[in-house]
Amino acid sequence: MSGGKHDAIAADSGPVTDHEYDGIREYDNPTPGWWKWVFGASIVFSVLYAVFFHASVYGWTVQDVWARQQTAYYKQVFGAVGELKTDEGTILSQMSNPEFMDVARATFVANCAACHKRDGGGDVGVNLCDDSYKNVEKVEDLFKVITDGAANGAMPSWKTRLSSNERVILAAYVASLRGTTPAAGKVAEGKVIAPWPKAPAPGAK
Numbered sequence: 001m002s003g004g005k006h007d008a009i010a011a012d013s014g015p016v017t018d019h020e021y022d023g024i025r026e027y028d029n030p031t032p033g034w035w036k037w038v039f040g041a042s043i044v045f046s047v048l049y050a051v052f053f054h055a056s057v058y059g060w061t062v063q064d065v066w067a068r069q070q071t072a073y074y075k076q077v078f079g080a081v082g083e084l085k086t087d088e089g090t091i092l093s094q095m096s097n098p099e100f101m102d103v104a105r106a107t108f109v110a111n112c113a114a115c116h117k118r119d120g121g122g123d124v125g126v127n128l129c130d131d132s133y134k135n136v137e138k139v140e141d142l143f144k145v146i147t148d149g150a151a152n153g154a155m156p157s158w159k160t161r162l163s164s165n166e167r168v169i170l171a172a173y174v175a176s177l178r179g180t181t182p183a184a185g186k187v188a189e190g191k192v193i194a195p196w197p198k199a200p201a202p203g204a205k
């Protein structure tokens with residue numbers, strides 16, 4: 001259509017499409033070619049992406065990357081010590097190994113805090129900061145409980161989910177929680193046990 005009061009504007013800004021609705025008309029301004037290409041390419045990419053990451057065996061997930069990096073990290077951290085013993089002396093001496101206690105704290109937060117709270121104060125799981133224990137009399141019992149679980153699985157077994165070294169340093173970490181003050185400690189359960197023995201002198205096995 002032509003004529004009418006819009007022609008002046010139309011003349012300013014290029015061709016006008018040939019439809020008109022209630023007196024409103026439109027410039028013929030198609031999106032540029034490069035824009036259409038980007039649009040089309042992003043659709044193609046999204047299909048390839050979805051197939052590659054969600055439907056093929058070649059894709060990977062952030063969990064895979066994390067697991068790979070964690071394994072590499074543990075190899076590096078534990079590489080020098082090999083397989084730690086699981087006895088009292090080893091567990092006690094790991095309590096004063098700051099690097100391993102950092103690893104153990106992260107492992108605790110990731111796997112144990114859901115039931116025991118980040119600070120060990122207890123929730124579903126028991127308070128690990130007080131002097132009372134249900135399944136523990138000696139420091140090596142911490143390793144046993146972590147390995148085999150307790151109360152018919154209410155405390156799960158970590159034997160297949162954490163390496164022996166991880167369980168040793170976790171036992172040491174849990175031992176070190178004793179005597180700390182959690183934000184909201186659960187009421188003591190079990191019975192009061194003797195203090196941990198002193199750690200052996202460094203180098204002693």
Ligand code: HEC
Pocket residue numbers: 108111112113114115116124125126132133134135136142145146150151154155156158170171174189190
């Ligand atoms: C699903 C909940 C849950 C998770 C996760 C959990 N625990 Fe427990 N834990 C419990 C419960 C419940 C008990 C008490 C068992 C009982 O009543 O004998 C317990 C007991 C323990 C005990 C013995 C305490 C005592 O008084 O005898 C230790 C040590 C312990 N947990 C350490 C850990 C560590 C380390 C982890 C992480 C690797 C962990 N727990 C993860 C629920 C959990």
